[in-house]
Amino acid sequence: xxxxxxxxxxxxxxxxxxxxxxxxxxxxxxxxxxxxxxxxxxxxxxxxxxxxxxxxxxxxxxxxxxxxxxxxxxxxxxxxxxxxxxxxxxxxxxxxxxxxxxxxxxxxxxxxxxxxxxxxxxxxxxxxxxxxxxxxxxxxxxxxxxxxxxxxxxxxxxxxxxxxxxxxxxxxxxxxxxxxxxxxxxxxxxxxxxxxxxxx
Numbered sequence: 001x002x003x004x005x006x007x008x009x010x011x012x013x014x015x016x017x018x019x020x021x022x023x024x025x026x027x028x029x030x031x032x033x034x035x036x037x038x039x040x041x042x043x044x045x046x047x048x049x050x051x052x053x054x055x056x057x058x059x060x061x062x063x064x065x066x067x068x069x070x071x072x073x074x075x076x077x078x079x080x081x082x083x084x085x086x087x088x089x090x091x092x093x094x095x096x097x098x099x100x101x102x103x104x105x106x107x108x109x110x111x112x113x114x115x116x117x118x119x120x121x122x123x124x125x126x127x128x129x130x131x132x133x134x135x136x137x138x139x140x141x142x143x144x145x146x147x148x149x150x151x152x153x154x155x156x157x158x159x160x161x162x163x164x165x166x167x168x169x170x171x172x173x174x175x176x177x178x179x180x181x182x183x184x185x186x187x188x189x190x191x192x193x194x195x196x197x198x199x200x
Contacts, residue, residue, distance in 0.1 A: 010037030013080050017105065031072065034082035042084070045072075048151055048195075049119040053086045055195035056117060060089060063182055068095050068114075075105040076116070078137045086149075087117035114181055117147040135159065139166050145181055149192060156189045 011019070016034045031042040045053075057071045070088040082105075090098065091114040098104065106113065116138055118130045130148050138146045139161060146166065148157040154173075159166035160180050171177045171189040179185045191197070
């Protein structure tokens with residue numbers, strides 16, 4: 001059953017979450033986001049973007065418990081929108097809350113994740129979504145750290161929430177990524193942007 005055939009008007013956030021929970025969003029397994037009553041079908045990720053998120057999963061599993069980590073599979077509710085970030089570090093409190101809920105949806109009554117990462121796909125619409133819209137949304141959700149990994153521009157932007165606004169520091173080439181929450185990260189930008197070269 002395709003979601004859009006069930007409603008004559010735009011679906012509400014509750015409609016979307018109910019149907020998503022009942023697996024009524026169609027037969028394919030594609031990723032979706034929900035933005036102000038519209039279902040946004042996410043195109044398949046490029047092989048490079050998929051490897052980047054996988055690299056981050058492997059790298060962060062050395063730093064935090066694996067059950068704190070999510071990759072391209074967890075909904076994040078922000079106001080009337082539902083995003084599905086490329087990579088998340090939940091933290092213990094949120095990981096426990098998700099376990100108790102029985103569903104991979106971070107609702108507004110749950111704590112924010114410690115870190116959200118988006119890997120930018122080519123095209124203006126994708127760039128606007130990650131650099132502008134999600135920046136505002138994640139800040140409003142009080143997410144303390146947001147990374148924008150941009151393979152096209154070969155840089156990683158680390159946004160840190162300070163007094164309700166994100167401050168940005170950019171890292172390229174062999175620069176060591178500075179994370180305010182993960183002091184032992186020991187990761188350089190080139191490693192993230194070129195995951196085929198290995199994770200050692």
